[in-house]
Amino acid sequence: MHEDKPTYCRICEPLCGMIATVEDNKLIALRPDKEHPLSKGFACPKGIAFTEIVNDPDRVRHPLRRRPDGGFDQISWDTALGEIGERLTDVQRRHGSKSIGWYFGNPATFSTGHTLWTGVFMSLLGTQHVYSAGSQDVNNRFVASHFLYGNPVAAPIPDINRVDHLLVIGANPIVSHGSVMSSPRIRDGLRAITKRGGTVTVLDPRHTETAREFDWLPITPDTDALFLLSLLHVMFDDGLADETFLRKRTRGLDEWKSIVAQYPPEETAAHTDIPAERVREIAHALVTTERAAVYGRIGTSLGRTGTLTTALLDMVNLVAGNLDVVGGSMFGDLGIPGQRLGVAALQRISSFAYAGRRSRVGDLPQVLGTAPASVMAKEITTGGAGQLRALFVSAGNPVLSVPNGDELRSALDELDLMVSLDIYRNETNAHADYILPATTMYERSDFLLPFQMLFTTPFKQATEAVIPPQGEAREEWTVINELIAVLARRNPLIGLMHAGNVVSKRLGIPTTPRRVSDLVVRIGMGGNRFGLRRGGLTYRRLVEDHPHGVVVADNLAPGQLSKIITFRDRKIRLDAPELLAELDRIQPSVLPEFPLRLIGMREIRSENSWQHNAPLLLRGGRKHAARMHPRDAAERGIAEGELVTVASRHGRISLPVMLTDDIKPGVVAIPHGWGHNGSGGWTQANAAAGNELGSGGANVNALISSDPADLERLAGMANMTGVPIEVTGIKQERSAADQEAGGVSTASIM
Numbered sequence: 001m002h003e004d005k006p007t008y009c010r011i012c013e014p015l016c017g018m019i020a021t022v023e024d025n026k027l028i029a030l031r032p033d034k035e036h037p038l039s040k041g042f043a044c045p046k047g048i049a050f051t052e053i054v055n056d057p058d059r060v061r062h063p064l065r066r067r068p069d070g071g072f073d074q075i076s077w078d079t080a081l082g083e084i085g086e087r088l089t090d091v092q093r094r095h096g097s098k099s100i101g102w103y104f105g106n107p108a109t110f111s112t113g114h115t116l117w118t119g120v121f122m123s124l125l126g127t128q129h130v131y132s133a134g135s136q137d138v139n140n141r142f143v144a145s146h147f148l149y150g151n152p153v154a155a156p157i158p159d160i161n162r163v164d165h166l167l168v169i170g171a172n173p174i175v176s177h178g179s180v181m182s183s184p185r186i187r188d189g190l191r192a193i194t195k196r197g198g199t200v201t202v203l204d205p206r207h208t209e210t211a212r213e214f215d216w217l218p219i220t221p222d223t224d225a226l227f228l229l230s231l232l233h234v235m236f237d238d239g240l241a242d243e244t245f246l247r248k249r250t251r252g253l254d255e256w257k258s259i260v261a262q263y264p265p266e267e268t269a270a271h272t273d274i275p276a277e278r279v280r281e282i283a284h285a286l287v288t289t290e291r292a293a294v295y296g297r298i299g300t301s302l303g304r305t306g307t308l309t310t311a312l313l314d315m316v317n318l319v320a321g322n323l324d325v326v327g328g329s330m331f332g333d334l335g336i337p338g339q340r341l342g343v344a345a346l347q348r349i350s351s352f353a354y355a356g357r358r359s360r361v362g363d364l365p366q367v368l369g370t371a372p373a374s375v376m377a378k379e380i381t382t383g384g385a386g387q388l389r390a391l392f393v394s395a396g397n398p399v400l401s402v403p404n405g406d407e408l409r410s411a412l413d414e415l416d417l418m419v420s421l422d423i424y425r426n427e428t429n430a431h432a433d434y435i436l437p438a439t440t441m442y443e444r445s446d447f448l449l450p451f452q453m454l455f456t457t458p459f460k461q462a463t464e465a466v467i468p469p470q471g472e473a474r475e476e477w478t479v480i481n482e483l484i485a486v487l488a489r490r491n492p493l494i495g496l497m498h499a500g501n502v503v504s505k506r507l508g509i510p511t512t513p514r515r516v517s518d519l520v521v522r523i524g525m526g527g528n529r530f531g532l533r534r535g536g537l538t539y540r541r542l543v544e545d546h547p548h549g550v551v552v553a554d555n556l557a558p559g560q561l562s563k564i565i566t567f568r569d570r571k572i573r574l575d576a577p578e579l580l581a582e583l584d585r586i587q588p589s590v591l592p593e594f595p596l597r598l599i600g601m602r603e604i605r606s607e608n609s610w611q612h613n614a615p616l617l618l619r620g621g622r623k624h625a626a627r628m629h630p631r632d633a634a635e636r637g638i639a640e641g642e643l644v645t646v647a648s649r650h651g652r653i654s655l656p657v658m659l660t661d662d663i664k665p666g667v668v669a670i671p672h673g674w675g676h677n678g679s680g681g682w683t684q685a686n687a688a689a690g691n692e693l694g695s696g697g698a699n700v701n702a703l704i705s706s707d708p709a710d711l712e713r714l715a716g717m718a719n720m721t722g723v724p725i726e727v728t729g730i731k732q733e734r735s736a737a738d739q740e741a742g743g744v745s746t747a748s749i750m
């Protein structure tokens with residue numbers, strides 16, 4: 001039977017509407033949903049190519065157990081769960097619950113059941129070993145909000161629909177489609193700003209796809225904090241700030257006034273390379289344009305002081321009068337009564353609290369209950385109480401995504417038990433004892449809770465699974481329920497949860513992600529409030545009456561701060577000593593032997609490491625290459641397409657170079673997510689991006705430090721931008737080596 005089913009893509013934040021064509025329970029095709037109120041018939045190549053991922057012959061469809069020779073045998077679910085249960089119980093008996101850990105990758109965030117169940121399971125287990133991709137991406141956004149508002153989940157988003165002057169820093173929304181912001185058709189949204197007479201300015205070391213459409217201001221990597229301090233300097237120095245208003249709404253204003261006085265744009269220009277007059281112009285424009293906002297993302301997050309930089313983005317919006325106002329940087333609203341008190345209570349009583357626990361290795365704070373993934377390898381190899389001995393990895397490939405993947409790769413082999421829940425065999429779960437087949441997004445129903453506050457036009461959509469689980473795939477939360485049953489006897493809290501699961505099932509009201517989502521839909525914006533609001537939304541109504549989704553408000557509402565700030569005085573706290581202490585670290589370090597600066601970049605047909613096995617996304621022969629300015633290449637005698645070695649203090653990789661004027665001289669950009677080395681089961685990814693050195697691309701994270709001392713202190717984020725590097729042509733390296741060898745032999749003959 002042939003059916004077209006409305007659903008939505010869950011690869012990245014816009015959650016674009018999709019029509020899934022299904023025949024005999026098989027996904028035949030995906031096409032953009034023209035009736036989706038926001039994405040209106042748009043989907044990117046990754047969304048369309050997902051049919052190939054669902055049906056990929058390389059996909060893991062059955063539970064697998066690793067053989068001593070490194071191969072895998074298919075086993076039954078009963079055998080897999082029985083053996084995992086026995087080995088997990090043994091680890092728990094010998095080393096305690098705190099020796100068990102979990103790493104979940106970015107796709108987990110796009111599955112409500114996956115995130116919720118993992119979070120609750122690990123919290124009840126009482127382990128500190130919960131890791132996510134967040135420490136390579138976004139955790140300092142949460143920490144900045146924790147310090148400023150006492151609310152880690154409050155993330156301001158630009159009011160794309162109404163802003164007239166948008167300053168984008170370290171973000172490339174035309175390729176990323178918007179990050180920490182759900183704004184389908186973002187390219188159109190940005191173009192609309194200039195169409196209505198406004199401006200978009202992009203500050204980035206690279207002339208990105210977004211910068212090419214608008215104004216580009218090249219900035220030196222990892223100097224955003226200095227630039228933002230200078231904007232604040234001008235706003236105060238030129239009397240642009242409304243100090244009466246700011247005094248009423250903030251704590252610590254005078255301290256910041258004296259701090260920013262030390263950063264005139266004439267002085268920071270030497271580091272940022274942004275001329276002082278441009279800084280002054282931008283500061284004035286941000287204050288005098290009625291609807292203006294600053295939006296920063298990954299480039300501002302991955303520097304040495306990402307939390308401070310993120311907080312400064314909000315401060316600039318605040319001082320310019322653009323925070324929490326129409327056309328500025330605004331906050332989404334769940335519309336749940338008492339949400340502020342709920343967050344405040346969670347902050348106090350659970351591992352959700354910032355720094356509720358600190359890592360055993362490196363003493364780094366947990367963020368929303370997760371520890372820095374960069375220290376995971378050392379947590380495995382460092383002995384003592386709480387050593388990580390059993391690890392679950394779901395929807396993740398940390399060997400490619402955390403700094404120093406080689407260190408993690410060898411550490412994984414020291415675990416007593418490693419279990420992966422995934423759709424692919426990859427570089428990480430090549431080391432797992434068991435790989436359990438997980439569903440893809442089209443094999444599960446979903447309503448995505450974390451994104452409800454991020455839509456630039458408040459919107460809701462729920463979906464049923466469009467096809468049944470393929471092969472023997474299961475949803476992660478159901479597997480977690482099985483693990484809970486196994487561990488219930490030895491851990492009272494897990495025992496309680498298991499009892500709750502058993503009782504609710506017997507009563508015919510099992511706890512499921514759908515039931516939890518239904519609760520949120522009912523009490524949230526537009527919900528039926530359990531019958532108190534006639535015609536309001538429920539999960540079922542969303543699916544049946546609004547299969548293409550529904551806009552629940554035309555625009556974001558201003559004045560949310562009073563619902564967001566959890567501090568008693570309801571003032572924004574600018575004077576957190578932890579933030580102020582970060583000012584000591586903002587001056588860029590200079591290493592003469594590594595004069596270039598590394599930045600990351602996202603490619604339009606990649607989503608981190610997990611979409612390189614779809615033929616549609618590999619068409620035309622993908623290359624994995626370092627982008628370099630011709631001037632820097634000429635200085636080093638490097639030609640277009642030549643193979644080069646990129647070296648940092650922490651490692652070296654080899655790959656071809658692509659020369660381009662679309663990058664600031666002195667900067668080298670390398671896309672992340674590559675480094676498929678044949679150890680996984682994905683044939684296309686391993687064969688992609690071939691060159692004389694091999695295929696699969698190079699893992700840029702080999703250049704990044706996993707040393708706890710090198711991590712950003714407040715969020716434990718890896719420092720992945722502005723890393724000092726040097727680039728040498730492999731030909732030149734070889735001839736230098738030959739010459740040296742010749743020299744030695746000549747000397748010895750003499």
Ligand code: SF4
Nearest residue numbers: 009011012016044047
């Ligand atoms: S932009 Fe592409 S990957 Fe992201 S949600 Fe839309 S279709 Fe999916």
